[in-house]
Amino acid sequence: MERIDASQLQCSPPPRARRAVSSTFGATLVATGTVLAAALPAPAAAQPAFPDRPLRLIVHVPPGGALDFTARVVGSKFTETLGQPVLVENRAGAGGIAASELVSKALPDGHTLLLSTSTSHGVAPVLYRKLPYDAFRDFTHVSLVAVLPALMAINADLPAKTVKEFIALAKAKPGGFLFASAGNGSGPQLMGEQFKLATGVPMTHVPYKGAAAAVTDIASGQVQVMFDSLPSLISQVKAGRLRVIAALSEKRAALFPDVQTMAEAGYPSVEGAIWTGLSGPAGLPASVVDRLAKESARMVAMPDVQERFAGVGGTATFLGPAAYVDFIRRENRKWAEVIKASGAVPD
Secondary structure (H helix, E strand, C coil): CCCCCHHHHCCCCCHHHHHHHHHHHHHHHHHHHHHHHHHCCCCCCCCCCCCCCCEEEEECCCCCCHHHHHHHHHHHHHHHHHCCCEEEEECCCHHHHHHHHHHHCCCCCCCEEEEEEHHHHHHHHHHCCCCCCCCCCCEEEEEEEEEEECEEEEECCCCCCCHHHHHHHHHHCCCCEEEEECCCCCHHHHHHHHHHHHHCCCEEEEECCCHHHHHHHHHHCCCCEEEECHHHHHHHHHCCCEEEEEECCCCCCCCCCCCCECCCCCCCCCCCEEEEEEEEECCCCHHHHHHHHHHHHHHHHCHHHHHHHHCCCCEEEEECHHHHHHHHHHHHHHHHHHHHHHCCCCC
8 A cells, every 4th residue: 555645744735726725615605605694684674764755644623623723733843843744634523533543544654643632532432432443552642732721611692701600591591501512522522511510500512513613603692602722712702702701720711810710610620621642553663753752842842832822822731652641541531430420422
């Protein structure tokens, strides 16, 4: 057998052999790298900048009134700060159900938002036996935006100047008075039910399709009283066709310092406000929620926004996502008690 010199094992291969080995090794590395790259998960696609197109802000009332007023303020300010047009869409429907359902089924990218309100999320979830959505599970609640304390306004031809005088008139009238609201299931409807419970006054609810139509009929004497915030009432109050006789707030309304609160009139359980917030469909990305909440906080701190709400007796008020959810749940509990006690139904 031929002996192999051990020194041969330590010798470098000839140049051609070295090139062949190098080429083979390099090809092996490239192939291995390709396999590993294919096995690794693809990098997450970067989320597009938000917003990247116009936004829709859905509000559940016709033009006019407190809720539409707030939607216009939010829409104009968000157009400035988000860098995209914010288009306000009025989708009227019983208790805000139509508008809320639309948003609950929208693509959760932040471009379709709801002006959630004391009617759509404060009252509707506890007034209606069945809704086509869950008021919490099917929404991402972003922030509270504004609170407008409610007022009690009556037709100016009535001789009453105070709550007690109004009660006396209503009890003396066969069948009592009619009270208007912006629609079945609205916050103003439940405020009227509160008043009936506390005072024993016979009143019948007359729902309208929006606050503007309701206020027109109070001014003409078709109905006698309404519980709502000043943006809904202000034009007819200024015209002298409506008279404000009480504030449903803890303190007297700054614009009506001579008008007593319900507590001062002897009925502290009659209280309420029209509040509005910002919500989107469930599943909004955290980055979008954070952006919208930050812009909401910036907006309510703007002096001109504060002035606009103060001019109609309200306050621009911010609560972040978690605090806003807690706020809505407290409102649900409050109105559920009124509904149970009064037997109110969405007619």
